[in-house]
Amino acid sequence: MQTQSAQTFIVIGAGQAGGRAVEAMRQTGFAGRIVLVGAEPHLPYERPPLSKELLAADAGELQSMFERAWFNERDIDLHLGVAAIAIERDEKQVRLADGTAMPYDKLLLTTGAAVRELDIEGAALPGVHTLRTIEDNRAIEALFSAQKPVVVVGGGFIGLEVAAAAQLRGCAVTVLEFADRLMGRALPAQISAIFAALHGANGVDVRLDTGVARIEGTQRAEAVVTTAGDRIAVQGVIVGVGIAPQTNLAQAAGLSVENGIVVDEYCRSSDENIYAAGDAASQWQPQLGRHLRLESWQNAQNQAIAAARNMCGADTAFAEVAWFWSDQFDVNLQMCGAPLDWKETVTRGDMAARDGILFQLKGGRIVGAIGLNRPRDMRFVKRIMAAGKTPSPAQLADDAIGFRDLLRA
Ligand SMILES: Cc1cc2nc3c(=O)[nH]c(=O)nc-3n(C[C@H](O)[C@H](O)[C@H](O)COP(=O)(O)OP(=O)(O)OC[C@H]3O[C@@H](n4cnc5c(N)ncnc54)[C@H](O)[C@@H]3O)c2cc1C
CATH class of the missing domain: 3.50.50.60 (FAD/NAD(P)-binding domain)
Structure with missing residues (x-):
């Protein structure tokens, strides 16, 4: 050999x-x-x-x-x-x-992975961007520096992070989301609503149940026509419809x-x-x-x-608790596990106040957790899940009980 x-x-x-x-x-x-x-x-x-x-x-x-x-x-x-x-x-x-x-x-x-493109009239016009590479980032950053209106197509993680950045840069932002809620592929309705409120409170115009029918413009994107028939004048469009x-x-x-x-x-x-x-x-x-x-x-x-x-010959199965984060305005969202239906849930803290953790349990085990502005706690939650520990719902809900202690128990 x-x-x-x-x-x-x-x-x-x-x-x-x-x-x-x-x-x-x-x-x-x-x-x-x-x-x-x-x-x-x-x-x-x-x-x-x-x-x-x-x-x-x-x-x-x-x-x-x-x-x-x-x-x-x-x-x-x-x-x-x-x-x-x-x-x-x-x-x-x-x-x-x-x-x-x-x-x-x-x-x-x-x-x-490669970004999905829109298959509609005007999708190839200059001023229509997707975001995957550093070149994409530079082009979008330049667009934002004009501080003119932009439309973000897609209310998923990337679209919403971009919308928050655009708003903070002084652009008027409209988010078009085809579904009836934000980040619906990954998050339960309760969290979608919290983020819709967050973006709304920061001045983002979030339009649910609304897609993009076409993008108009001669030399470059000048307006977005929505599936609801509205026409929004824009300096640019950022498409975040998945990969x-x-x-x-x-x-x-x-x-x-x-x-x-x-x-x-x-x-x-x-x-x-x-x-x-x-x-x-x-x-x-x-x-x-x-x-x-x-x-x-x-x-x-x-x-x-x-x-x-x-x-190299290790022959070791790879398994770990999935973990993801997103930052939008002043909210750090973290998510662990591979939750399914968010039916059996326990809450610690106050999710609506963007300071808490929502757990999904199945047969007494935590199968998913979403933390809002709880980065330190979520590190321990991930370890509790990986260790297969089974704190009771009452313990999970009680902010007076530290996750470090639950991990040690
Ligand atoms: C804007 C953005 C924000 C993100 N934010 C978060 C976040 O907050 N939290 C989080 O957990 N994840 C986030 N992610 C996801 C995370 O970045 C990806 O999961 C990660 O980049 C995947 O890494 P990868 O190496 O598999 O693929 P990539 O990073 O896509 O790298 C693949 C590379 O392969 C190259 N390639 C493809 N085909 C070929 C070929 N035939 N020959 C040669 N080269 C080829 C591509 O050009 C590319 O450079 C974000 C992603 C994006 C785009």
């Missing part, structure tokens, strides 16, 4: 997951060749600031996760600004857009794909030499009895680390 030092691991996708994966490979002691291929021209960077602090007027430069010297010191080959266009599994090689063919022993796909996993490479190579690249608990795809992690991967969750694809910072980091370790 070939020694590991003679092997080549290729990582396709130089985003957050790809960056963490190559770091973990070297930390694990892998001494072979590592190649990181990225379609973007940038060193790996984390995306959460793009819809938050990097939309502020005095936003500094985006920091990449690691400097170029960091890669050189670890002998990691970077191929940036070039996409991988095929995985030739029979030859065990990756084909790049510049024609290069690179043989691999093991391959990791961290290709992330789709980038699975085209995997699919063309014949890997199993279903709402993401299908992987097992070890992050291994239907080809034992190919792994996947991050937004692009749909992982088998034994506790849930189904596959789950997450779009979150924590998952991009830790699933990629787990995949990298398994490529």
